[in-house]
Amino acid sequence: MPADEEGLWHRPSVLALRRLLHHRLFVSGLVLFAIIVVAAILAPVLAPINPDKIDMNATFLPPSLRHLFGTDNFGRSLFSRVMWGARLSMLIGGATVAINAVAGTVIGALAGYYRRIDNIVMRANDALMAFPPVLLAIAVTATLGPSIIDVIIALGVVYTPRTARIVRSSVIVLREMEYVQAAVAAGAGDWHVLRRHILPNALAPLIVQLSFLFAYAVLTEATLSFLGVGAVPPTPTWGNIMAEGREYLTTAPWIIAIPGAALMITVLGLNMLGDGLRDVLDPRLRIQQ
Amino acid sequence: MSLLEVAGLTTTFATERGEIAAVEEVNFSLEAGEVLGVVGESGSGKSVTALTVMGLLPRPPARIAAGSVRFAGQELTSLSDREMRRIRGPGIAMVFQEPMTSLNPVFTIGEQIIETIRAHERAGAAAGFARTVELLEKVGIPSAAERMSAYPHQLSGGQRQRVMLAIALACRPRLLIADEPTTALDVTIQAQILDLLLDLRDEFGMALIVITHNIGVIAETADRVLVMYAGRIVEEAPVAGIFDRPAHPYTRALLASAPALDAPLAAGHLPAIPGTLPDPRHRPPGCRFAPRCELAIPACSAALPPLTAVGPGHAASCIRLGA
Numbered sequence: 001m002p003a004d005e006e007g008l009w010h011r012p013s014v015l016a017l018r019r020l021l022h023h024r025l026f027v028s029g030l031v032l033f034a035i036i037v038v039a040a041i042l043a044p045v046l047a048p049i050n051p052d053k054i055d056m057n058a059t060f061l062p063p064s065l066r067h068l069f070g071t072d073n074f075g076r077s078l079f080s081r082v083m084w085g086a087r088l089s090m091l092i093g094g095a096t097v098a099i100n101a102v103a104g105t106v107i108g109a110l111a112g113y114y115r116r117i118d119n120i121v122m123r124a125n126d127a128l129m130a131f132p133p134v135l136l137a138i139a140v141t142a143t144l145g146p147s148i149i150d151v152i153i154a155l156g157v158v159y160t161p162r163t164a165r166i167v168r169s170s171v172i173v174l175r176e177m178e179y180v181q182a183a184v185a186a187g188a189g190d191w192h193v194l195r196r197h198i199l200p201n202a203l204a205p206l207i208v209q210l211s212f213l214f215a216y217a218v219l220t221e222a223t224l225s226f227l228g229v230g231a232v233p234p235t236p237t238w239g240n241i242m243a244e245g246r247e248y249l250t251t252a253p254w255i256i257a258i259p260g261a262a263l264m265i266t267v268l269g270l271n272m273l274g275d276g277l278r279d280v281l282d283p284r285l286r287i288q289q
Numbered sequence: 290m291s292l293l294e295v296a297g298l299t300t301t302f303a304t305e306r307g308e309i310a311a312v313e314e315v316n317f318s319l320e321a322g323e324v325l326g327v328v329g330e331s332g333s334g335k336s337v338t339a340l341t342v343m344g345l346l347p348r349p350p351a352r353i354a355a356g357s358v359r360f361a362g363q364e365l366t367s368l369s370d371r372e373m374r375r376i377r378g379p380g381i382a383m384v385f386q387e388p389m390t391s392l393n394p395v396f397t398i399g400e401q402i403i404e405t406i407r408a409h410e411r412a413g414a415a416a417g418f419a420r421t422v423e424l425l426e427k428v429g430i431p432s433a434a435e436r437m438s439a440y441p442h443q444l445s446g447g448q449r450q451r452v453m454l455a456i457a458l459a460c461r462p463r464l465l466i467a468d469e470p471t472t473a474l475d476v477t478i479q480a481q482i483l484d485l486l487l488d489l490r491d492e493f494g495m496a497l498i499v500i501t502h503n504i505g506v507i508a509e510t511a512d513r514v515l516v517m518y519a520g521r522i523v524e525e526a527p528v529a530g531i532f533d534r535p536a537h538p539y540t541r542a543l544l545a546s547a548p549a550l551d552a553p554l555a556a557g558h559l560p561a562i563p564g565t566l567p568d569p570r571h572r573p574p575g576c577r578f579a580p581r582c583e584l585a586i587p588a589c590s591a592a593l594p595p596l597t598a599v600g601p602g603h604a605a606s607c608i609r610l611g612a
Contacts, residue, residue: 012395012440178391185343185385186405186456187378189371196404200395 016204019280026276032269036262040090043083051080051236060252070254072244081236082259088237089218089266092152096217097210099156100163105199105206107160108167113175113194122168125161133158133216134223141229148231151224155217166209170202177201204281211274215267222263238263290362291318292496293342293464298356300334300341303349309569310354311337313520321463324490324497326511326528328504328543332566334520335500339466343383344373361463378409382462386469388449392441398425398452399437405459424455427492429485447478451485458489465490466498471506483509504547508532513602516540519567519577522596526603536605539578576607584609 020026039046055075063070069078111121128136140154171194174180180197188197224230225239233240238259245255300312312334319325327335340346342358344365358365360380365373377383385391393401402424403417418437425433428451441449450470457465467486471479487510490497499510507514507528514531516524516539524537535541542562564581567573573580575590582589588608596606 178385178387179393181345182383182385182391182453182456183393183405185345185377185383186408187374187376187460188405188408189374192408196396197393201393 016280020276023276023280025272026280029269029272029274029276032265033273034269036086036266036269037090039083039262040086043080043087047077047080047083049077049080051076051084052234053077053080060248062252063254069258070252072241072252072255073248078241078255078258081241082238082262084236085238085241085259086262088148088231088235089221089263092148092155092221093214093218095152096155096159097214099152100160100213101206101210103156103160104163105167105202108164109171109194109199109202111164112168112171113190113198118168121164125164128157128161129165133220137220137224138227138229141224146229146232148235151221151230154224155220158220159213159216163206163209163213166205167202170205171198174198174201208274208278208281211270211277215270215274218266218270219263222259292321292323292361293319294357294359295338295342296357296359298338298341298358299354300337300346301352301354303352306570308352308354311520311569312341314356315517315522317515317522317525319464319496319498321496322490322494324487324499324510324512326507326514327498327500327517328502328507328514329517330502330566332519332569333517335502335517336468338517339383339468339498339500343377343381343466344368345383378405378460379462381464381466382457382460383466383468384450384453384457384470386472388446388453388473391453392449394441397438397440398444399439402452402456402459405456409460420459421455424458425452427489428452428455428458429481430455446474447482450474450478450482454482454485454489458493461493462495464496464498466500468500469502470499472501472503479506480509486510504543516543519572520569521577521606523578523607524603524605525596526600526605530600530603534600534603536599536603536610537578537607538582538584538609540605542581542583 053076058071058075059073061067061071067077067079069082072078107121111118136158137154140157141150144150144153175198180193183193183197221230221237222239222242225237226243228243230239231237233244241259242256245252248255295315295317298312298315299310301308301310315338317325327338329335337346341353342365353366360376365376368376392398399421402421406417406420421437422433425436430436430448430451444452470486471482474482483506486497486499499506501507511528513527514525515522516537518539524531524540531540532544535544545560546562548559562581567577567580573590575592576594579585579589586609594606594608596604597610598604599610
């Protein structure tokens with residue numbers, strides 16, 4: 001279909017993008033998050049020292065030009081370890097978001113659209129949501145074993161009910177919209193209505209939720225590592241580095257402070273980004289055009 | 290055989306306080322190419338009747354307690370969801386009251402029309418595009434080919450209602466139900482949309498049911514009129530009969546409360562029908578309109594008045610027809 005320039009310019013996604021780029025909070029959050037993403041992608045280039053390389057002659061070195069973030073109790077370069085830790089955080093955050101986007105959408109859409117299964121699915125959801133997230137994640141990793149894949153599965157189990165709930169509430173509202181009724185009156189089936197009329201309109205709150213979820217996933221993963229039930233040391237995750245640095249908090253505070261700062265930048269950036277997205281995309285706040 | 294035959298239709302809703310009937314023992318039929326107007330207050334059962342015919346009421350809570358709906362000889366009330374879907378669109382289509390929210394905000398109008406065409410017939414992308422432009426031209430959208438890529442928020446209310454009509458007509462329905470098609474529009478646009486509806490009826494050779502609470506709309510469009518009150522048909526007549534010789538006191542009151550443009554208002558205010566529609570859980574015994582009726586006598590509350598013929602094709606359910 002030929003989309004002339006006028007149509008393209010009024011495309012809802014283009015309109016939203018334009019407003020996002022004028023949203024200061026969103027842009028600041030995006031920059032903070034981008035720093036971490038770039039660090040994760042370029043870790044092998046920017047931090048050529050092997051993050052697991054032990055040098056017992058260079059332990060507890062404070063930050064310097066040679067070791068930008070200093071070294072830890074085994075003389076490993078903290079710069080390398082934090083950079084490679086960013087990779088794992090982004091991987092786990094991204095994978096959790098992906099699992100949630102798919103599983104949460106499917107479960108939420110079905111529960112919201114088909115009233116018959118709603119009760120069953122949502123009560124199971126409630127049961128999962130009744131556990132504190134970290135406790136549930138610990139229970140899952142304790143059952144599956146502490147590896148990165150298992151941590152991702154655990155985070156998926158913990159957060160999918162929350163995403164499903166958000167999608168379900170959007171679907172319940174959208175199911176009653178006139179354009180859905182009009183589509184049904186024109187002979188559209190359930191699958192068509194869900195795919196073309198309901199899900200595209202449920203996307204905005206879902207995207208907002210997923211940006212916050214990314215932050216929660218990174219934070220929960222760090223917590224699991226810190227508690228020793230996440231990825232096994234010496235895997236350089238931020239939580240692992242902080243757990244090891246805890247013992248040297250008074251003598252070598254940078255060991256715990258630097259991954260802590262990285263974690264803070266990630267979570268802060270994602271929250272600002274999510275707030276910006278919510279301002280622009282959330283239909284409850286959107287000004288009628 | 291009539292195109293649509295509704296007989297003894299009773300639709301009920303399960304509520305927390307028991308089952309209530311929104312529509313009771315409704316009978317009417319519609320020939321191909323005919324325009325039927327259904328008029329009544331909000332809550333009189335007009336829309337529920339239409340939605341029952343379309344099979345669009347969620348069941349439960351809704352239930353067809355009695356009666357039949359036959360479309361082109363086929364009984365609709367017993368069809369499965371899948372079979373009913375094939376009727377909607379090419380058989381019976383519907384346009385709704387609210388043009389502002391009846392279009393999906395995230396797709397262009399062209400996409401939404403093509404989608405409807407391709408949902409029911411095998412049409413290639415190019416053929417679908419051409420058909421859509423043609424439809425938009427027929428419903429009076431200027432520079433249709435360019436407007437294909439417009440989003441709903443770029444159109445006015447009247448244009449959106451035209452697009453809704455194009456979507457409803459995409460499958461060349463044999464019956465189009467328009468539920469309050471002009472209520473949300475400016476008066477000048479209302480007249481245009483009604484004219485358009487009649488033009489399209491002629492062009493597509495379809496029958497039309499126009500549901501409205503505005504009796505003026507009926508005068509402009511309908512061949513025959515059903516007047517509904519509290520879930521029942523109280524009067525059925527050719528359009529001229531309704532305006533020249535209204536038989537039922539409710540119809541007369543309805544006509545009296547419509548402002549006439551050519552006559553100044555007598556007492557400076559519009560005559561209104563006193564009282565409100567009875568609560569469907571506690572409907573009065575006998576004639577439902579009796580508590581609000583000027584002509585009511587004790588016998589009115591004794592039994593439901595039967596539909597009595599008062600002229601050719603003209604009947605009213607009132608025992609005081611002579612009064």
